[in-house]
Amino acid sequence: MKWCRVRIAEGASYGVIVDDVIELVDGSPFGSHRRTGERLSLAQASLLPPVVPPTFYAVGYNYSGHVREAAERRGSSALLPQRPEVGYRAQSALIGHGRPVVKPADCPGEFEAEGELVVVIGRTLRRCSRDEAADAVFGWSIGNDVSARGWQRTDRTLWRAKNSDTFKPMGPWIETDADPLSARTSVLVNGTPVAEFGTGEMIFDPYQYLTEISRYITLHPGDVLWMGADRTVEMVPGDTIGIAITGIGVLSNPIVEEQE
Secondary structure: OEEEEEEEOOEEEEEEEEOOEEEEEEEOOOOOEEEEEEEEEOOOOOEEOOOOOOOEEEEOOOOHHHHHHHHHHHOOOOOOOOOOOEEEOOHHHEEOOOOOEEEOOOOOOOEEEOEEEEEEEOOOEOOOOHHHHHHHEEEEEEEEOOEEHHHHHHOOOOOOOOOOOOOEEEEEEEEOOOOHHHOEEEEEEOOEEEEEEEOOOOOOOHHHHHHHHHOOOOEOOOOEEEOOOOOOEEOOOOOEEEEEEOOOEEEEEEEEEOOO
């Protein structure tokens, strides 16, 4: 099943996608809900991020290719992480499928896309087992972890390099029936594939992360965990970046320059 959030006259509504139609829902997929009988054309709908997470977790280096790539940039040895550790991103950076990513006018250096699997939590988790973690996954989505490398190298934190407005496209929906650990992730620039990797070829898989996080932090329905990328892709204003994960869909967003 595909769940989405869509803009309507009253604000936003969850919906279920059936073929090319969105059936609007009163309530949310994480609680009680019912289909209202109202329908929208998927092609004409304005899709929002499929969930606004209570907490937005993000994995850093979780693929060996990205670890090696970062080490080459630093001129150092590639050291794989020894345990699953997680960071955070800003909800305010989230945008939906089709919305523009805005490159700030004073943003220096490389401006890059990272195609990532997104885990969407469906139930509360605290000190869970691996099986409990798997059972708690509501579904899967796609993220583009936009990264401003110049800021990332010079700022003490990732406050703007990773979290500027529009830097976190997510969507286009949540797929509840996918098997993403057997999938392929592709990054497309203007429709042309430029990077591809096995989605499941992670250093630590989603369930290892969820069990580790839940030892210390309670996870809640609607929380998301972005799982990292194996490749980064340079992008410039005028490009359209697509992130495709087999069995889930394609997240696509144009890149534009900020107009001061």
